[in-house]
Amino acid sequence: MKRILLLVSSLMVLAAFAWATVPRDVGAAAPGLKERTQTVLSEVYTVDRIYRSMMGPWSGQEIVLGDPALDERVWITGYSADMVGADGKTPLPQEFMCHSNLDLDATEHMRKMGTSPAFSSRLFTLSQGQLEIDFPPGFGIPVRSTEPLDLTTQVLNLNHEGEPVQVRHRVSVDYSLEREVGEGMIPLMPIAAYGLALTEGEDGYYGVQNPDSEAHGPGCLVGESASDHGYEDGLGRTFSGHWVVPPGRQENRTLVTRLMQVPFETTIHYIAVHLHPFAESLQLKDLTTGKVLFESRAEGFEDRIGLARVDAFSSAEGIALFPDHEYELVSLYNNTSGEPQDSMAVMYIYIRDVLLEQRMAEQSPS
Numbered sequence: 001m002k003r004i005l006l007l008v009s010s011l012m013v014l015a016a017f018a019w020a021t022v023p024r025d026v027g028a029a030a031p032g033l034k035e036r037t038q039t040v041l042s043e044v045y046t047v048d049r050i051y052r053s054m055m056g057p058w059s060g061q062e063i064v065l066g067d068p069a070l071d072e073r074v075w076i077t078g079y080s081a082d083m084v085g086a087d088g089k090t091p092l093p094q095e096f097m098c099h100s101n102l103d104l105d106a107t108e109h110m111r112k113m114g115t116s117p118a119f120s121s122r123l124f125t126l127s128q129g130q131l132e133i134d135f136p137p138g139f140g141i142p143v144r145s146t147e148p149l150d151l152t153t154q155v156l157n158l159n160h161e162g163e164p165v166q167v168r169h170r171v172s173v174d175y176s177l178e179r180e181v182g183e184g185m186i187p188l189m190p191i192a193a194y195g196l197a198l199t200e201g202e203d204g205y206y207g208v209q210n211p212d213s214e215a216h217g218p219g220c221l222v223g224e225s226a227s228d229h230g231y232e233d234g235l236g237r238t239f240s241g242h243w244v245v246p247p248g249r250q251e252n253r254t255l256v257t258r259l260m261q262v263p264f265e266t267t268i269h270y271i272a273v274h275l276h277p278f279a280e281s282l283q284l285k286d287l288t289t290g291k292v293l294f295e296s297r298a299e300g301f302e303d304r305i306g307l308a309r310v311d312a313f314s315s316a317e318g319i320a321l322f323p324d325h326e327y328e329l330v331s332l333y334n335n336t337s338g339e340p341q342d343s344m345a346v347m348y349i350y351i352r353d354v355l356l357e358q359r360m361a362e363q364s365p366s
Contacts, residue, residue, distance in 0.1 A: 034180045035077060038065060040171045041088045042153040047096060048164035051157045053276050053342050054242070056098055058154035065175050066145030075140035075185050078174035079124040080132040081153075086166040095306040096167045098156035099127040099274070104149050112144050115356040116263040120190040123149070125348060127274050128156070129298060129310030135270055135350065136316040139186045140176070142356070149173075158277065158305040187360065188269060189353040193256040193284060195331045195345035197243035245278065245333045245343045252331045252345065255287075260327055263355070267318030268293070270350040273310050276343045280332045284347055288325035296347075305337070321351060 045057045066074040081100035083092040106121040123141060124133055135141075143149070153169040176185075243252075273282055273296040283295045296311040313319075331345035 035174055035176050038063070038173045038175070040151060040169075040173075041084075042169040042171070044086045044166050044168050045155045046164050046166055047155060047157045047160060049157070050161065051098075051155060053098060053156060053344075054154065056155040056157060058098075058152060060150060060152045062148045063151055063173075064145060064148055065143065065173060066177055068146045071144060071146045073142050073178035074145050075142050075176045075178065075181055076123070076173060077140040077176060078132070078134045079126065079172070080134075080174075081126045081169055081171045082131055083167050084170045086168065088168065088170060092165070092167050094128055094131060095159060095301070095304065096155050096157060096165070097126075097128050097131070097169070098154040099125055099152075100154075100169055100171050101125050101152040102149055102171075102173070103152070104143065104147055109143065109147060112147065113142060113356060114359045115187075115189055115353055118189070118191055118261040118263040119353075120192050120348075122192060122348065123190055125272065125274050125346070127307075127310075128277070129275065129307035130272060130312055133270065133272050133312070134174075134314070135188065136314055138184060138316070139188050139269055139350075141190065141350070142178075142185070142187050183364070186269075187353040187356045188350040189356070191260050191262070191349050191351060193254075193260050193327065193329045193347045193349060194241050195243075195252050195254045195282075195329050196259075197240050197252065241346075242342060242344050244340045245335045246340050247335050247338050250333045250335070250343075252333075254329045254345075255326065256284075256329045257326050260349070262321055262323045262325075262327075262351075264323060266321050266351045266354055268313070268321055268349055268351055269315055269318045271296070271313035272348040272350075273298075273312060274344060274346040274348070275307060275310055275331070276333075276341070277305050277307055278333050278335045278337065278341055279307065279310075279343070279345070280334050281330075282332075282345050282347065283328075283330040284349075285328045285330060286325055287328050288322070293319050293321075294347075318352065 043059045066072055083094055083096045084090055085092055102124045103121050104123060106119050110117055110119055155167060271294055275282060275298050277300060279298040281295055281297050284293045286293055294313045298307055299309040301308050333343055335341050
């Protein structure tokens, strides 16, 4: 499955990051669990013009968690990002945030960990409205300390037209070492559902040979691609995960069953949501049962373009997910700007990795 990352940059900056690792005792949240935080500062970006989504300066850097020489298991339990000045400390408005992504090589990870091929290469994305991911206590994404992680940051500017501003991303990854955790951690794996707009073909059902509106729901709207990247479904159709919303309200429905690739019966324990300005909501719907599993509501700034808040989902109990159900993503935008605006709609879904959990139990000493 192709990455949803669609980066078209007018200015590419070579990355030079600084980082620090600080042990942190999470105390009552997870008794006895010693959590560490690795903080990374991005390159300094100069914001001196308007940059639409995915059009601003960006850079990337490879990082590792733990000691590569030990090749130990590391549990990632949280991820956060904010915008700061060139000194790495002075807080700046989050409206300069386009996104912060953390990725790994999913094929290599599957080989090392023994998890499902459905494991997404995208571990995290943070953007306007949601600047922190914190898994329920006792849950985490396990990786090896020998696995390099790719961090990408990009800036956005839809409002500021004054003097140039120097900004950088401050990114933190929370994690615990296996030797400091003990038993009881529950492994999560990321999968993704994202809205698609048909750009070439006869209908809008991604990967469906003979779509039935009763079974698969309404097709997604025909959209204008906002980049050169597309997704071909093997049936003569091309889709874009980045489309243009004209002035007014727009509802976009995408059948995401094939995109999610739910590998086994499991439960959802966290959902992070990526939307663009003028978004109102994003729903994940189980078409088999007719139930809305989660609806994220978005709220824009009152005095400028941008997202002030986007709802996330977090639960230790979880939401049931089934490999034989059909799932749909429904995005709602209300473009009040009077001119076309770019849009995306993504849910990063963290499910209980029951396959890896079983293999870990088999490997544990009795």
